[in-house]
Amino acid sequence: xxxxxxxxxxxxxxxxxxxxxxxxxxxxxxxxxxxxxxxxxxxxxxxxxxxxxxxxxxxxxxxxxxxxxxxxxxxxxxxxxxxxxxxxxxxxxxxxxxxxxxxxxxxxxxxx
Amino acid sequence: xxxxxxxxxxxxxxxxxxxxxxxxxxxxxxxxxxxxxxxxxxxxxxxxxxxxxxxxxxxxxxxxxxxxxxxxxxxxxxxxxxxxxxxxxxxxxxxxxxxxxxxxxxxxxxxxx
Numbered sequence: 001x002x003x004x005x006x007x008x009x010x011x012x013x014x015x016x017x018x019x020x021x022x023x024x025x026x027x028x029x030x031x032x033x034x035x036x037x038x039x040x041x042x043x044x045x046x047x048x049x050x051x052x053x054x055x056x057x058x059x060x061x062x063x064x065x066x067x068x069x070x071x072x073x074x075x076x077x078x079x080x081x082x083x084x085x086x087x088x089x090x091x092x093x094x095x096x097x098x099x100x101x102x103x104x105x106x107x108x109x110x111x112x
Numbered sequence: 113x114x115x116x117x118x119x120x121x122x123x124x125x126x127x128x129x130x131x132x133x134x135x136x137x138x139x140x141x142x143x144x145x146x147x148x149x150x151x152x153x154x155x156x157x158x159x160x161x162x163x164x165x166x167x168x169x170x171x172x173x174x175x176x177x178x179x180x181x182x183x184x185x186x187x188x189x190x191x192x193x194x195x196x197x198x199x200x201x202x203x204x205x206x207x208x209x210x211x212x213x214x215x216x217x218x219x220x221x222x223x224x225x
Contacts, residue, residue, distance in 0.1 A: 043217050104154045
């Protein structure tokens with residue numbers, strides 16, 4: 001079936017620490033993965049993406065890791081800040097597909 | 113460049129009524145997707161339009177429909193509203209049919225009473 005799941009629904013970290021949000025996907029035909037951040041009252045915002053022919057991609061303070069062997073995706077946020085508090089979604093797209101399948105979401109709390 | 117806009121932002125309807133939601137994509141974007149977001153089901157794909165054609169549809173009943181106009185603006189309609197249709201409806205646009213990065217609007221919060 002098509003499903004993308006998250007291991008932890010809630011994650012609480014201390015300001016300045018690194019955060020790791022994990023995601024499992026089930027469709028081995030997916031060729032593109034995205035992380036979104038959603039703040040209260042707003043739509044999801046693109047953070048970073050990765051294609052299936054890569055296993056790591058870095059952005060500003062964020063890194064996405066892809067392990068196709070175990071169908072696992074993770075988002076690492078360095079030096080987490082209060083402004084990072086939000087719900088984070090992983091999502092996947094099938095090759096040539098036009099729809100995005102979203103995971104359940106993980107709420108990140110950053111403690112000052 | 114202006115972002116994705118959705119109107120109205122909030123809506124309250126009664127069971128059995130119908131509703132039409134509107135989405136204006138980012139200028140130049142031709143692909144528009146719609147999603148339903150609820151606490152219980154998360155973000156679920158409704159349908160995607162490109163150049164006025166529906167290219168993909170999610171697993172929703174026929175009460176949910178949509179269309180896209182020649183200027184890429186899109187509307188979705190829900191007929192015979194049910195209490196379970198209460199949700200945040202999100203619209204996202206992307207530059208071409210093959211580009212994956214989507215830009216989301218703020219959503220329309222629909223409450224069915």
